[in-house]
Amino acid sequence: MIPAAELARRLADQAEAVCRHYLFNGHREGRYWCVGDVRNTPGRSMFVRLDRGECERGTPGRWMDAATGEYGDLLDIIAKARGLTRFTDIAAEALRFLDGSHAQPERVSRQSDAGQRASGTPDAARRLFALAHPLAGTLAEKYLHGRGITNLHGTASLRFHPRCYYRPDAHSPTETWPAMIACVTDLAGHQTGAHRTWLDPFGHGKAPIDTPRRAMGKLLGHAVRFGWSGEVLAVGEGIETMLSLRCALPHMSMAAALSSAHLAALLFPATLCRLYIAQDADPAGDAARDTLLARAAAAGIEAIVLSPALEDFNEDLRRAGIEALAAGLRRQLIAQDVARFLSPPPLPGR
Template sequence: MREPAHELARRLADQAEAACRYYLPSGRRQGNYWSVGNVRNVPGRSMFVRLRPSPKGPPGKWTDAATGEYGDLLDVIRESLGLVEFKDVAEEARAFLALPETRPEPHPPKATPIPVPTGSTEAARRLFAMSKPIVGTAVEKYLRGRGIATLHGTGSLRFHSRCYYRPDDHGPTETWPAMIAAVTDFDGRLTGAHRTWLATDGTGKAPIDTPRRAMGDLLGHAVRFGVPGSVMAAGEGIETTLSLRCAMPHMAMAAALSAAHLAAILFPPNLHRLYVIRDNDPAGDSARDTLIERATKAGIETIVLSPAMEDFNEDLCHFGLATLRASIAEQLMRRDRLRYLKRAA
């Protein structure tokens, strides 16, 4: 049986200095640390890899003081060689661990992508490109388990079977299935990505501390469902927005991913009326007020859609789609009620 990621990271940590000399040859040893410019082997001294156990933590862990990045030696292998898929990182790690103690000079990488900064827009594009459509995957099971059955037009969502997850406490890197959402601008250019790590069977989120994280250029952009015209709706979370879309599948919608980003979402040039999908909490109230003020100044009519419970996904799961549609009908402009709810019936 092949070793899991945490076991490979532990074995690499046992040979931390040899791994640093092999994958980060631009650096040098300074006491109990290997010093180098960054995890992509650029010369410099802002990144430190711990070579020996200490009160601060185990060997093999690294931190880049200039960027705030951190990780383990599996991350070093991935970034220094420009690898994308975990199976390639694991294969390289196993090959390294099988080498004799007297190691040859580092070999040049095979035909691999040029390394890009972790969390960058290009990293987000690569992650989305590595993922596949959600039909028949844990993502589809997860969404249906949340009561979301209207899944046509969700090409902005994809599935990654082994997406990296790095704990906030600098613990070992893990891999979990994940829902990958493309964050795009109005022209459909991908500017970022959002990851929701899932349980292996798709019955809920993964049992980790922070199962949702975003990367790339997010400000003003969103995860989009449908092409915005003169009318659109915008909310915070993906599941909340998709829940409302079950009631109005033909209205263009956008998930900004957080209250702060919802307040800052950019308006399409032809937008005349914006429905704000509100979450029932103080952050949702603040986002609503800021967004209404910005939209009013831009000459855009703004109408708030409020859930009965904490958010529209709770409404959908608790009350069902028919009751959700009835609740929405009372809050829509009459022309939009006829245009969107009638077509959804």
């Protein structure tokens, strides 16, 4: 019997092939395979490391589900996918995979979406952002204003592309829609990816397509950043969530991780002393919050959760207004940060 560690190592050498075979409802994002869960449910809560970058830590084949806190290796994926519990059966299935019984379907799968994967590299993300226009006066600015976000200072990480490619799936023709393009960067400010929000060309919100938001490039650990963090940083999932917070906290540095899974794995700046976590009210958001709290505590960073009054901070801004949003934040911030970051209330009569 081959030891489990040896089987896991051999599977890790083919991590993407394993994911394409057993987690075929997912897709590749940068160096990770994203799917709903280890049982192959469609979604984005679980991520599997596919390879190791030249300067990055991480073992290929290791996975984590931000919604449930589950984690493991590729043997666990095979066990769950096939409903196996005994190691002898799991090992036999792994050996069948390694012997090549999956090879023909895998070749077809690779051919079917080769173009999609090629377009999702960090280099492609950098080219897309470079071709986009500054935000001011564009449909993207109008879209954000429509979401109640009118204070757009310090948003150089956002641009607008009038004809951004969109492909519904590997078998559909490519379309073009206007899009807001967000730059994803690492802690040193180097672009590693991009996020696209496709927009309705007539200014009626997001484009009427199945997936109006998609990311590309290397995302895990990185974020869309608004201001550069020193000792204090606010983080959350969505771009609009963080921009809504920034309307009330215009001088606080913020980062949007783009999903709960990526929020849980966000890298901390070396100078960080206090972390504010903008919570999304759903199970995946709760799990990401708890993971981030534990990681911050282990790193000696003070972490404080910011909770919206309604479903999220953008809804607070749109439905309750900036004054109510600021009042809610005033009760949750550390006192010294209220004085340092919170916008003063408007004068009477204004």
